[in-house]
Amino acid sequence: MGMKIYNSLNRRLEDFEPLNPEQVTIYSCGPTVYDYIHMGNARTALVTDIIRRYLLYKGYNVKLVQNLTDIDDKIIRRAAELGISVKQLAHQNGEAYFEDSQRLGIQPADVHPKATEHIREMIDLIQILIDKGAAYVVDGSVYYRVDQFAEYGKLSNRKPEDLLAGARVEINEEKEDPRDFDMWKAAKPGEPSWDSPWGKGRPGWHIECSAMAMKHLGETIDIHAGGEDLLFPHHENEIAQSELATGVTFARYWMHVAFLKIDGKRMGKSEKNFILLRDALDHYPTEVIRHFLISAHYRHPLDYNQESLTKSEGALRRLNNCLDTLKQYDGEVGLNEKTDVPLQHAVQEMKARFTQAMDTDFNTAQALGAIFSLVSEVNKAFNTLDEMAAPVLAEAYQALAETCQVLGIYNNVETQEETGDNVEQRDELVKLLLEIRQEARNRKDWETSDKIRDRLKELNIQIQDTHHSTTWKFTTK
RNA sequence: GGUGGCGUAGCCAAGUGGUAAGGCCAGGGCCUGCAAAGCUCUUAUUCGUCGGUUCGAUUCCGACCGCCACCUCCA
Structure with a gap:
């Protein structure tokens, strides 16, 4: 059975077929580095990590690009508060992001482009849009002319009138249309700026993703992922910019990760109700946090609380007890057609259920169910099997280790240096x-x-x- | 006002037009000197409420109630 992905663009489950069977391209919207990342950010990053791991498990080659937004209003403001340069703040938090991600077992992307290192590409893209009449310059700023893109609103399912009536649209006298958004902001005194054909300034937020995704992955990418808050306007604007410039589809599958909640409300930096990933990692092992974050499907909200983390701790204990015992059989061989114990069937069934679950829009909650069902079977087998069954136990170990490693919930590496x-x-x-x-x-x-x-x-x-x-x-x- | 989502056992959470995965917690039993681990039994005739379609709905449709999110920076 092939894979299916829920595509936000059509709000439907679709068969997944990469444009180039040789390599799946993924672009994931990364953090704005003005602070440490919180658990909600971690959820999105983790989902991307697992998508990549699973695609690799399925035999695909994957190229993953995740950006770092290292210039924006919040970074400028925070740097001023701290009395350090924008560059320094962005650098520090960028490094902290890699450190935190690594602690959560997230493997680095193939490319982590930074906005400030792609000013040239952004300027070129903006110029193309100006030349096409899709953008206009006002006092050194450049705005995208939304009504030039007939499909504007196709991702967020919004009609032009919906965007105006009752909406909280920023009042800006410079814009021709309130829906227009900035791609280039004219420099303000004291702010970092770069030279451009329109004068000194800095890029708007949306343009960086269009420019960097196209540079590193080409004009059309397979999967574009991000938090659900980015669906509008960020991703809608990325589509508008990219597709009007190139004339081709920007991203084929749009995936949006639901929010992590805390006390029933969205965990967000503006609400000041967030838990930093690094603080959580100081209290719980990587695998426990990962288990918690994937215990619900990525498109469903998940509530962060201590009780839930405690549950994941219990589940991980059960899993590890089983794996620790199984591990001693690792490497046992001798399995042949004559070997026939029920556990073998359980192993095959687990693999099939795991694949089926992950194939269906990366249903990690269901995949965990499959894994724990086999854990039960293995535990029963310990009580009844004789030593002849060792090869089957070895097979069970392999299957569990492999699937758990796709999810990143099994740390098979010895915790300490086991020599000396x-x-x-x-x-x-x-x-x-x-x-x-x-x-x-x-x-x-x-x-x-x-x-x-x-x-x-x-x-x-x-x-x-x-x-x-x-x-x-x-x-x- | 517009758009979208959610409501499944004590808790968390999958799922399907044909009668409810998995995990955590709790209680009984087995094993054990006692623990721990493990096994085992018990825990939703029922999936927010009310209607409709259907031989049959938790699953489809409608209304309602409750909760959340996006439309402004936020993963």
């Missing part, structure tokens, strides 16, 4: 303690055995008695 004399010594010490405890247990000296268990737990080492042995592992808390 200290580590060996540590392991031997734990082993020694467990031996002493076993001896105590043998003579029913529960006081001593429980003391060892309790004290180890205080040291974040959790031990478990099974039928024939005692296992131990590190815990996070």
